[in-house]
């Protein structure tokens with residue numbers, strides 16, 4: 001359920017993100033442009049028609065009369081109709097004295113006598129009988145009676161043709177821009193689809209792959225931005241391939257190694273089953289026990305090898321004292337050494353040797369080295385565990401066993417590799433485990449002839465942790 005719910009909330013696509021990023025600002029710019037254009041267009045429309053209103057007002061000024069102190073207006077009705085005639089708009093006028101007294105015209109036209117100083121004409125928007133009108137206001141002296149006082153002439157016109165003109169201009173200006181945005185949207189939509197086509201091909205390729213095919217993905221045609229991602233995936237596949245290879249070989253080797261002891265167990269059981277003599281049965285059971293013990297050691301070494309595989313484990317480092325740890329581990333081996341008449345000694349560093357690592361894993365490493373030293377040293381020999389510190393912390397295990405030939409000194413760290421001619425029991429995993437644990441701790445291992453000329457010396461050198469104090 002949860003999985004489906006998550007699937008339905010898809011991440012926003014690159015396409016929708018790009019469209020949003022480009023089209024939203026473009027639309028905002030268009031909006032600002034529309035508002036700006038509206039004012040420009042209105043201004044242009046007014047300029048054209050205002051001149052006409054002004055001309056009507058000036059024409060009227062010619063017909064203002066002055067007779068015996070009385071202002072009048074003398075324009076034949078026919079001439080007035082012609083003057084005010086317009087196909088679309090209604091035209092009104094009012095002629096007033098400077099005191100606001102109506103000489104002629106429409107009394108409902110609101111009185112307006114203020115004009116910016118220095119000018120004789122003003123234009124403004126107003127309302128007449130509920131309709132919006134554009135008004136030209138002219139202040140002048142009646143031209144035929146220059147001695148008389150000034151008059152104010154208002155010519156008002158409804159705005160039908162201005163509005164129409166304005167709409168036509170706006171559409172002409174804005175339509176191409178809206179089209180441009182639409183085209184940009186379509187181009188982005190198609191462009192992104194085109195740009196992402198190699199990714200879709202890549203997806204199909206990866207989708208059709210067998211889970212066994214971990215070869216690198218070809219990054220030939222993918223966009224440059226995606227190349228690092230493909231590189232990282234390829235890198236991951238290489239590492240997964242290495243781990244899978246290791247695991248495959250490990251399982252094969254393990255099955256092979258387990259087959260022999262299991263066959264031995266079966267043989268001993270069959271033998272015991274065939275015997276009627278209790279003493280013989282007991283002897284067979286004794287062999288069975290030894291075989292089972294050997295098998296049990298093999299299994300625990302295998303588990304240990306898997307537990308310490310550097311690619312598979314998460315390590316939990318903490319500081320500890322290598323000197324004390326090695327002493328404790330060595331002490332555990334005293335009873336066995338005593339039984340084998342081996343002189344097991346511990347050479348202390350004389351002071352704590354602080355290491356950063358996993359104490360349990362390092363103990364396991366020491367156990368494997370001491371186990372080998374005791375196992376491959378003949379009775380009467382000496383085994384010594386030293387801890388020393390210089391720029392590194394050294395754990396040294398030297399023994400009196402048979403000298404390991406130089407050409408074998410690398411191979412003995414491989415899994416299941418044992419030296420020919422050794423009659424000791426063993427599964428060939430101890431040193432492989434030591435190697436893994438050293439790798440986990442960034443430590444190096446060297447194997448040399450023992451300084452006293454007899455036996456071998458294994459030295460594990462750890463980087464030192466710089467603990468305070």
Ligand SMILES: Nc1ncnc2c1ncn2[C@@H]1O[C@H](COP(=O)(O)OP(=O)(O)OP(=O)(O)O)[C@@H](O)[C@H]1O
Nearest residue numbers: 372373376401412418419426427428429430431432
């Ligand atoms: N201290 C040593 N002296 C002489 N030979 C050694 C010593 N340590 C290891 N070897 C040789 O190296 C081989 C590999 O050692 P390793 O510890 O890996 O396996 P093992 O001892 O045979 O088995 P395991 O430790 O898994 O039970 C041994 O079989 C032995 O031949």
Ligand SMILES: [Mg+2]
Nearest residue numbers: 372426430431
């Ligand atoms: Mg061993």
